[in-house]
Amino acid sequence: MNTHIFLLIIHIIAGSFCLLTGAINFSVKKEKGYHTRIGEWYHIGYLVVFITSVGMAIINWSESAYLFYIAIFSYGLALFGYLARKLRWRGWLSMHISGMAGSYIGIITAILVVNGAAIPLINQIPSLLLWSMPTIIGTPIIFMVGRRV
Incomplete structure (x- = not known):
């Protein structure tokens, strides 16, 4: 097995893990304990996605040069959200929500773009819209949630 295939397999597993742990964390009660543990696992998974990318x-x-830039931007959002919480920056909660939700938009976008052609109905959506749809839908949600905190 060559290095690229090995990295791709690890990348797919870690990305799927992020998709799952992110969805869990968006749906559980936000308190120290379970949410925090799942968030740590999400961050580790995202770090693996970043390194493999x-x-x-x-x-x-x-x-694949584009992958390098997308990886830096997406992981930058995850790291921003993670550090805002860890280091308790002033206004950390809003930054945490923005960073983590933004990074989750990155994971969803990657999965849609890579797998969209194989998913019925989604395969009818133009490529540019697949790239932008998660951001178009997710960004207003992030702002609405961020304004409540």
């Missing part, structure tokens, strides 16, 4: 981009730069 960068590795795959470097190995196959001519075809």
Whole structure:
């Protein structure tokens, strides 16, 4: 098995893990304990997604350079949300919500773009819309939730 395939397998597993743990954390009560533990696992999963993305981009730069930039931006959001909570920055809750939800939009976007052609009905949506739809839907939700805190 070559390095790119190995990284891709790990990347898919970690991305799926982030999709699951993110969904769980959005649906559970926000208190120290379960939400915090799942959030730690989400962050670790996202770190693995980031590392494997960068590795795959470097190995196959001519075809995957975009992956490098998307990885930096998406993980940057996850890290921002994680550190806002960990370091208790002033206004941390709003930053935490924005960063974590923004990073989750990144995971959903990646899954839709990569797998959209194989999903009935979604395969009818133009590529540009697949790329932007999670952001168009998710950003107003982030702002509404952020204004409540």
